[in-house]
Amino acid sequence: MTDPDEAPALRIRGLDVDLAGRPVLRQVDLDVSRGELVALLGANGSGKSTIVRSAVGLVPRRSGTIELFGTPLESFTHRHRLGYVPQRSSEASGVPASVREVVMSGRLSLRRFLGPARRADRDAVEAAVAKVGLGDHLTTPVTELSGGQHQRALIARALVTDPDLLVMDEPTAGVDQANTEALADLLATFTAAGGAVLLVEHELGPLRPVVDRAVVVDRGRITFAGVPAAAPEDDAHGHPHSGAPPRLSPFPGEAII
Numbered sequence: 001m002t003d004p005d006e007a008p009a010l011r012i013r014g015l016d017v018d019l020a021g022r023p024v025l026r027q028v029d030l031d032v033s034r035g036e037l038v039a040l041l042g043a044n045g046s047g048k049s050t051i052v053r054s055a056v057g058l059v060p061r062r063s064g065t066i067e068l069f070g071t072p073l074e075s076f077t078h079r080h081r082l083g084y085v086p087q088r089s090s091e092a093s094g095v096p097a098s099v100r101e102v103v104m105s106g107r108l109s110l111r112r113f114l115g116p117a118r119r120a121d122r123d124a125v126e127a128a129v130a131k132v133g134l135g136d137h138l139t140t141p142v143t144e145l146s147g148g149q150h151q152r153a154l155i156a157r158a159l160v161t162d163p164d165l166l167v168m169d170e171p172t173a174g175v176d177q178a179n180t181e182a183l184a185d186l187l188a189t190f191t192a193a194g195g196a197v198l199l200v201e202h203e204l205g206p207l208r209p210v211v212d213r214a215v216v217v218d219r220g221r222i223t224f225a226g227v228p229a230a231a232p233e234d235d236a237h238g239h240p241h242s243g244a245p246p247r248l249s250p251f252p253g254e255a256i257i
């Protein structure tokens with residue numbers, strides 16, 4: 001266990017994950033510091049989602065350690081410090097919950113009893129919804145939102161506990177340029193205030209200016225970590241271009257290429 005005051009927001013060491021009896025992640029090491037935005041890149045099926053889902057405790061691991069703010073995941077009780085935005089496709093459902101209900105569900109980790117929402121909960125929901133620009137849609141069923149608006153509702157749900165670490169799985173999938181740029185601004189504000197972000201992307205696109213470090217995953221292993229400008233771009237088939245062998249270091253400050 002690392003000193004909680006010094007510890008990075010997220011520290012993964014030697015992570016091995018098997019799914020359906022098949023190795024999916026092998027010896028993954030990754031740090032995300034406070035105030036830092038790290039993007040996980042890589043081809044389809046390389047293991048990006050499995051890394052972020054492991055980081056929030058959704059996937060059992062074969063070996064390795066995961067710490068949040070210096071505390072092992074298994075004993076981390078401050079769930080409100082963690083905001084998770086799943087892949088939007090995994091949220092699709094025919095149940096017409098409103099934006100308010102979806103975002104309010106993010107407050108459950110803070111509520112001791114499940115009675116009617118308190119004033120503080122309602123205020124936090126309205127503030128988070130306003131932050132993502134959906135203030136006019138509080139009562140709109142999420143099924144009636146555009147892809148970009150739906151994504152913003154999920155981001156509001158992740159922000160509603162005022163987290164210190166945001167973990168996002170493809171937050172720009174199916175989102176137009178304007179919404180992606182708005183997300184980039186929001187993330188820049190979040191990290192400037194000391195928040196840490198780990199997100200999955202297929203390509204950096206409009207988020208590139210706010211990404212501090214790009215980490216490339218290839219067949220379950222980290223093959224590159226460095227400044228975004230040096231990250232290999234995906235080709236049309238989703239495979240990173242091979243170029244000069246990258247210097248390998250998943251740790252902050254060690255990988256300026």
Ligand SMILES: Nc1ncnc2c1ncn2[C@@H]1O[C@H](COP(=O)(O)OP(=O)(O)OP(=O)(O)O)[C@@H](O)[C@H]1O
Pocket residue numbers: 019020024042043044045046047048049050051
């Ligand atoms: N629940 C599961 N059971 C079995 N295999 C799985 C499961 N989830 C993922 N996998 C497999 O693990 C590998 C990594 O999947 P993962 O979703 O982490 O990749 P990814 O890089 O996020 O891909 P994409 O970019 O397509 O979302 C893939 O081969 C996938 O088929």
